[in-house]
Amino acid sequence: MASIPALNGSVLGEVSISKVFCKHILASSLSSRAADLLPGEIEVAGQTDAFGEAQLVVFKPGAEIVLRARGSAHLMLLGGEPFPEPRHIYWNFVSSSKERIEQAKDDWRHGRFPEIAGETEFIPLPPDPVRVARADR
Numbered sequence: 001m002a003s004i005p006a007l008n009g010s011v012l013g014e015v016s017i018s019k020v021f022c023k024h025i026l027a028s029s030l031s032s033r034a035a036d037l038l039p040g041e042i043e044v045a046g047q048t049d050a051f052g053e054a055q056l057v058v059f060k061p062g063a064e065i066v067l068r069a070r071g072s073a074h075l076m077l078l079g080g081e082p083f084p085e086p087r088h089i090y091w092n093f094v095s096s097s098k099e100r101i102e103q104a105k106d107d108w109r110h111g112r113f114p115e116i117a118g119e120t121e122f123i124p125l126p127p128d129p130v131r132v133a134r135a136d137r
Contacts (some may be wrong), residue, residue: 033059033079040073091126 019124031127034056035042041050044057045066067075085096093104107113108125 028080030081031061032082033061033065033077035059035067036076038074038076040075041070042073042075043068043070063109 014028035051037051037053037054037055037057041052044059045068047065050070057084088095088098088101090101090105093101095101095104105125111122127134
């Protein structure tokens with residue numbers, strides 16, 4: 001028997017108490033739907049391979065989603081419409097502004113983020129990725 005708490009939105013009759021911008025995360029009308037696998041393994045109808053822990057399974061827009069757990073599995077179902085502007089991602093920072101990402105990197109390097117109670121370890125910012133230019137062949 002599946003237990004499906006709703007963290008945000010609604011799923012199979014469960015409704016979260018969070019403010020939401022997309023009410024039904026599994027609606028086939030959504031352009032973006034995915035499952036983030038935590039412990040466990042699942043099968044997706046129509047696929048030959050199973051998906052396991054730490055995999056993000058992105059579903060085709062409009063496709064019917066049929067999942068089957070191979071034993072005990074925990075996953076987070078995600079869905080919604082894309083933002084109108086592009087997103088930039090660097091490490092743990094996500095923003096619609098590249099400048100804001102650079103500011104967050106500088107703030108992290110200089111300890112301007114609030115402390116987390118009980119946390120004593122500092123994780124340094126990873127180096128910027130190396131960009132490689134390729135010549136036409």
